[in-house]
Amino acid sequence: MPTVLLADDHPVYRNGLRMMLASTGEVEVVGTAADGEEAVAQAMTLRPRVVVMDLQMPRLDGVQATQRIVETCPETHVLVLTMHEDDESVFAAMLAGARGYLLKGADQTEILRAVAAVAGGEVIFGPALAGRVTRYFSRLAAVRPREQDPFPQLTAREREILDLIAAGLSNTRIAERLSLSPKTVRNNVSNVFAKLQVADRAQAIVRAREAGFGR
Numbered sequence: 001m002p003t004v005l006l007a008d009d010h011p012v013y014r015n016g017l018r019m020m021l022a023s024t025g026e027v028e029v030v031g032t033a034a035d036g037e038e039a040v041a042q043a044m045t046l047r048p049r050v051v052v053m054d055l056q057m058p059r060l061d062g063v064q065a066t067q068r069i070v071e072t073c074p075e076t077h078v079l080v081l082t083m084h085e086d087d088e089s090v091f092a093a094m095l096a097g098a099r100g101y102l103l104k105g106a107d108q109t110e111i112l113r114a115v116a117a118v119a120g121g122e123v124i125f126g127p128a129l130a131g132r133v134t135r136y137f138s139r140l141a142a143v144r145p146r147e148q149d150p151f152p153q154l155t156a157r158e159r160e161i162l163d164l165i166a167a168g169l170s171n172t173r174i175a176e177r178l179s180l181s182p183k184t185v186r187n188n189v190s191n192v193f194a195k196l197q198v199a200d201r202a203q204a205i206v207r208a209r210e211a212g213f214g215r
Contacts, residue, residue: 002119005048006032007039007065008081009057013104017052017081017111026112036060043069043076049119052111053098055082055089063089063096070097079118081111087178090129100124150211153195161188162196166205166214 004027008014014032022029030046033039037059043051051069055062066078079100080093090101100118102111103126110126117124151159164174175185189201198204208214 001026001028002050002115003028003030003046003048004115005030005039005042005046005051007034007036007042007051007057007062008032008054009034010054020108021111021115024108024112027115034058036062036065039065040068040072043073047073048076050115051076051078052081052115053078055080055084055093063092066093066098067096077118077121079114079124081106085129085179101129102126103129151196154192158188158192158195161185162192162204162208163213165189165192165201166208168205168214 004021006014006018006021006029008017011034014034018029018032021027027050030048031042033042035058039051039053039057039062040060051066053062053066057065060068062080062082066080069076069078077100078093078096078098079102080098081102081104082089083104084090085103093101099121100114100123102114106114106126114124114126151162154162160178161174164177169177171182171185171189174180174189175182178185193200193204196204196207198207205214
């Protein structure tokens, strides 16, 4: 039976989750933490098999807490359970060493399945995120041959958006593809144009396609 530590700064949700998991008889909840610092301290003391970790917490956020736990307690695995579903949060958590990522709203069966998977050494994403993660790594693999990036001044997000611009997608389509707001896409597109020193979309497409984007 996996031992579990719950880290979440909302007492109602934390206690509800504790009672729900304990009632199943399939996991042993050995402790709870109300912030990231406490989560790290509890993990080092209790050595649970799984820490169920929220991302937005006081004193130390979930990403930093995950990194510390992974470094100090190699036998403990982190499952993120949060309301944040943007790409930046997902991949920051995974890069920190989290082995799973679920969105709050997941039902009891889904949470138990994820805890069991992470306890067994697997990596797991909730259904809402699995497709996005797969697409992200597919795009990463497609871009990887261009090791010498022609536009080092662009951020990863701006490069991703430039690739879609070069593929002929409109701002609206880009927003839908990347699950971003139209305003965020507009801001990123403006930044791309400024950094590439181009006057309009047509010039950006020409520059990008010459560099191998949009394929």
